[in-house]
Amino acid sequence: MRIFKTVGLLVLLALAIVFPMLFPNPTVTTIAIFTLLFAAMATGWNIISGYTGYVALGHAAFFGIGAYALALMCQAWNVPGGYLPFLLVPVAGIIVIPVSALFGWIALRVRRHTFIVITIAMFFIVQLLAYNLRSITQGSTGLGLPIPIDWGGDFYNTPFYYVTLALLLIAIAISWWIRNSKFGLGLLAIRDDEDRAVGLGVRTVSSKLAAFIISAVIVAMAGAIWAYFVESIYPATTFDPNFDVAMALMAFLGGLGTLSGPILGAFILEPAQQYFAIYYGQSGYYLIVYGALFLVVIILMPRGIIPTVRDRWHQIQATRNQRRGELGLAITALPDKNASADVEKKEGINL
Amino acid sequence: MGLIVEAIITGVLTGGIYALMSSGLTLLFGVMEIINVGQGALVILGAYLSYVLEQDLHIDLFLGLLITMPVMFGLGLLIEFLFIRPVKGDRTMLSILVTYGVALIIEGILNLIFTANNIQLHAWYITASFDVGGFYLAYIYVFSFLLAVILLAGLYILLYRTKLGYSLRATIQNRTAAELIGIDVKRISTITFGIGIALAAAGGMGFGATNAFDAGSAYDLISRLLAIIIFGGMGSLSGALIASVGMLVIEDVTSVVWSPIWASTVFFILLVIILVVRPQGLLGQVEGRKQ
Numbered sequence: 001m002r003i004f005k006t007v008g009l010l011v012l013l014a015l016a017i018v019f020p021m022l023f024p025n026p027t028v029t030t031i032a033i034f035t036l037l038f039a040a041m042a043t044g045w046n047i048i049s050g051y052t053g054y055v056a057l058g059h060a061a062f063f064g065i066g067a068y069a070l071a072l073m074c075q076a077w078n079v080p081g082g083y084l085p086f087l088l089v090p091v092a093g094i095i096v097i098p099v100s101a102l103f104g105w106i107a108l109r110v111r112r113h114t115f116i117v118i119t120i121a122m123f124f125i126v127q128l129l130a131y132n133l134r135s136i137t138q139g140s141t142g143l144g145l146p147i148p149i150d151w152g153g154d155f156y157n158t159p160f161y162y163v164t165l166a167l168l169l170i171a172i173a174i175s176w177w178i179r180n181s182k183f184g185l186g187l188l189a190i191r192d193d194e195d196r197a198v199g200l201g202v203r204t205v206s207s208k209l210a211a212f213i214i215s216a217v218i219v220a221m222a223g224a225i226w227a228y229f230v231e232s233i234y235p236a237t238t239f240d241p242n243f244d245v246a247m248a249l250m251a252f253l254g255g256l257g258t259l260s261g262p263i264l265g266a267f268i269l270e271p272a273q274q275y276f277a278i279y280y281g282q283s284g285y286y287l288i289v290y291g292a293l294f295l296v297v298i299i300l301m302p303r304g305i306i307p308t309v310r311d312r313w314h315q316i317q318a319t320r321n322q323r324r325g326e327l328g329l330a331i332t333a334l335p336d337k338n339a340s341a342d343v344e345k346k347e348g349i350n351l
Numbered sequence: 352m353g354l355i356v357e358a359i360i361t362g363v364l365t366g367g368i369y370a371l372m373s374s375g376l377t378l379l380f381g382v383m384e385i386i387n388v389g390q391g392a393l394v395i396l397g398a399y400l401s402y403v404l405e406q407d408l409h410i411d412l413f414l415g416l417l418i419t420m421p422v423m424f425g426l427g428l429l430i431e432f433l434f435i436r437p438v439k440g441d442r443t444m445l446s447i448l449v450t451y452g453v454a455l456i457i458e459g460i461l462n463l464i465f466t467a468n469n470i471q472l473h474a475w476y477i478t479a480s481f482d483v484g485g486f487y488l489a490y491i492y493v494f495s496f497l498l499a500v501i502l503l504a505g506l507y508i509l510l511y512r513t514k515l516g517y518s519l520r521a522t523i524q525n526r527t528a529a530e531l532i533g534i535d536v537k538r539i540s541t542i543t544f545g546i547g548i549a550l551a552a553a554g555g556m557g558f559g560a561t562n563a564f565d566a567g568s569a570y571d572l573i574s575r576l577l578a579i580i581i582f583g584g585m586g587s588l589s590g591a592l593i594a595s596v597g598m599l600v601i602e603d604v605t606s607v608v609w610s611p612i613w614a615s616t617v618f619f620i621l622l623v624i625i626l627v628v629r630p631q632g633l634l635g636q637v638e639g640r641k642q
């Protein structure tokens with residue numbers, strides 16, 4: 001079983017690596033880049049919101065700060081277009097550390113429900129600052145980024161594709177490591193019962209803050225890559241409340257708190273969104289369709305795809321085992337209805 | 352000095368409009384533990400309804416509320432029944448996503464019908480003004496403030512003098528206990544949602560009469576409304592009222608003594624300071640341990 005899993009993952013990775021060679025069409029690779037970018041963001045977002053249950057709806061602020069940080073660095077140091085700006089992406093991530101530490105310190109002093117609203121308000125504060133601090137951000141005039149003139153035609157998207165893929169892999173690695181570490185166990189304990197976690201000796205305050213910062217840094221690096229890719233940034237497009245909700249919706253669709261859920265969610269939603277935007281973008285239909293998609297996803301599948309499918313799979317297996325048991329091979333108990341209802345309450349605990 | 356007095360007066364008067372919009376929002380959080388991020392879009396929808404009644408049927412804005420408020424009340428019941436009630440699991444979080452979806456649909460429909468041009472409501476009391484010790488004030492500010500006072504007084508009577516109000520406040524205090532003593536919490540939730548949306552409609556008329564708006568104004572509006580209810584304390588009605596007036600006064604005074612572009616930033620910075628000192632907001636209650 002484990003070998004199957006490893007081989008499967010390697011095949012997926014190989015597919016991801018050869019993808020731009022199979023589909024060199026710039027429209028396709030652009031959608032692929034956005035998908036990988038959002039997968040990385042949703043994975044990063046999941047570290048605070050999925051693991052600790054503290055749903056943050058202000059991460060688009062860090063996305064925007066990362067984008068502006070890269071743009072300002074490129075401007076200040078006259079960085080030419082090419083591979084050099086990519087090296088500044090981690091620097092943009094580092095810049096976000098103190099900012100997110102401050103925000104996290106303020107917001108994490110309250111419990112979940114108020115936390116959500118405070119993060120939303122913080123996002124709008126940052127957006128307002130981007131408009132108003134004209135001496136730094138140029139207000140609504142926006143900032144330009146260096147343009148890589150050497151990369152022509154179909155090749156233009158390729159470096160962006162691989163850098164984004166690398167970011168996604170890093171995000172997955174961090175998320176996987178946290179999921180399997182004592183630190184991650186503490187985060188899950190916070191989600192299930194924070195007071196009890198304190199009683200058991202989990203350092204809740206520092207754990208939450210650390211998770212918040214890590215997720216903010218990943219989102220900020222995604223923002224920096226995005227800024228370089230779209231070439232010019234404005235407060236309205238960079239600090240977009242839709243990004244906040246997109247990350248959350250992707251994680252919810254795939255399965256909040258699971259490792260693969262946010263990635264799956266991003267791989268379903270982002271191409272769909274790009275498609276709608278391309279074909280219906282100018283009219284109001286785009287918003288209507290997107291909004292309706294929201295409602296359908298949440299009402300039909302509030303726990304997300306991965307937990308729902310996994311439970312179904314376990315049930316099928318249990319039934320099969322029980323049948324075998326009737327034949328005298330093995331005796332396993334079928335999980336009764338109450339047990340599955342109990343699992344439902346603690347959604348997405350398993351991998 | 353005269354300018355500052357003027358700013359304070361207009362701040363208090365427009366604060367009434369914001370009190371209408373935010374009281375619905377904070378009530379919904381108190382009763383249902385949901386955050387209706389669609390409130391901004393619903394306010395704008397209310398403003399557009401008043402606009403249509405005024406333009407096509409020539410119904411006065413304030414009289415038109417007799418139509419728009421019941422209509423929006425019904426819409427609120429419908430939204431609650433169709434989209435909020437079926438939500439299972441983490442209600443607070445999922446309600447945000449659901450109401451955001453509703454807001455997107457409303458924004459899309461409004462964009463389709465009215466295009467993205469800014470409009471403003473028209474009436475004689477919006478253009479006409481009177482002299483208040485040296486500066487001119489449009490009648491609409493006074494009228495909409497009076498409207499806010501009347502509606503909020505009505506809300507107060509509903510909450511504190513009727514059986515529905517008792518049930519509603521019991522639900523705010525403790526949802527489970529309220530259910531145990533025989534209150535139909537689901538019914539109360541639906542009605543609360545309707546009331547919240549109806550208040551949003553009235554606020555929308557006031558907002559549309561004092562500002563130019565389009566469907567996109569909802570984003571700016573919801574950020575202010577959320578800031579107001581955090582400032583006042585989530586779920587606290589009087590907190591929302593104080594914060595509404597406070598926010599508008601601070602904004603207006605800032606734009607007079609400093610610059611209009613920093614108006615809302617100053618309020619937001621004050622909000623952050625409040626949160627550091629008092630994380631639950633001005634009149635909010637500390638969230639207890641939930642089992």
